[in-house]
Amino acid sequence: MKFKDYYETLGVGRDASEEEIKKAYRRLARQFHPDISKEAGAEERFKAISEAYGTLSDPEKRQAYDELGRHHAGEDFRPPPGWDTRFWQGQPHGDVDLADLFEQMGFRASQRQARPDFPMRGQDIEAVAELSLEEVVHGTTVTLERPVPQRRPDGSLERQSQTVRIRVPKGVTDGERLRIPARGGPGSGGGPPGDVYLDIRLRPHRLFQAVGHDLYLQLPLTPWEAVLGAEVAVPTLDGRVRVTVQPGAQAGQKLRLAGKGLPRRQEGAGDLYGVLQIVTPRQINERERELYLELASASSFDPRQSFFAGATHD
Amino acid sequence: MTDDVLIPADAESPVDLAELLAASGLAEAEVLELVEFGVLETKGSVSGWSFHARVVHQARRAATLRDTFGLNTPGMALALTYLERIEALEQRLRELQCLLPR
Known part of the structure; x- marks a missing residue:
């Protein structure tokens, strides 16, 4: 021991x-x-x-x-x-x-x-299951290996390993708790058995962040895609889709793809939000530089216009 | 040993008072008080109370807090209210963090 x-x-x-x-x-x-x-x-x-x-x-x-x-x-x-x-x-x-x-x-x-x-009620069994988004979409079965103290006929104790398999239905979300009544440890003296509880945690995904049944995806755009509008390929959990970005897109804007989030328990699904980001290149070649300089002299756009509007002194 | 696959209780099917008491370890008087505080939600009349399945988790949490910190029922009600409020705020925070560039 x-x-x-x-x-x-x-x-x-x-x-x-x-x-x-x-x-x-x-x-x-x-x-x-x-x-x-x-x-x-x-x-x-x-x-x-x-x-x-x-x-x-x-x-x-x-x-x-x-x-x-x-x-x-x-x-x-x-x-x-x-x-x-x-x-x-x-x-x-x-x-x-x-x-x-x-x-x-x-x-x-x-x-x-x-x-x-x-009569004593049996022990509850509590466990945590870490699931991927894909497992949540389709539902899955998790297997738990648990040491369970068992009483031998002579009254002494022995630890035995018990395998418990639990069906996780599609549509569960991060932080949800599943309860399986009366399948925990056995009761004694005629008491009822305990329950089994399974905490669901979602494993972080490379691209998507889950909030409830909704998914969020960072969607980077080039400055010219944001200004001119574009059609871009966006990943979803069931393959890529083409999405139209309207001209004049702003950083932080949400593009909603209805029903492309995580499925709900009964029917329907959450949404997928592409959160627009405008990304600038860290390095540019000579030609690009010329074009940016030309744009700078041709454009009257001033995003800081409101800073000093109506100011009497600097 | 157990070879069959366990099927979780339906999150939509209600739980009656006796089951709630057995699963949570709360006393009936405590459940009644927590219902009066508006922390646990009940459906139906006093004679035939039933609860939403999620109330089992709230009640178990209340019982753990009671046992750990020696809380009385108003203490449990307050702790549950704060915890649920924190969780709602955390969910909102996660949502807002998703909007920030990474």
């Missing part, structure tokens, strides 16, 4: 009072709660903090944890002789996580206090 230093996780000493442990947990939770922090790794950090607090805030679990002795975090260790029979029935098998052990222990404690057949 790999050792986890719950005191270190919460940043408190081994002699910390219940109140100190609670304060440390609240402070760290405020910092790393996934609803509050968007920092990378915040969610993992929050899980570790919650796991540590779940054990250290319960006097019985804390005592059992303390009797495991001091080890380095991540160090492989075995509980001292007799520990398992005093706090747990039977030896944990294979790759059992400390968290599983303490969770089951709490479960046993609450069972003892309540009726022996106290």
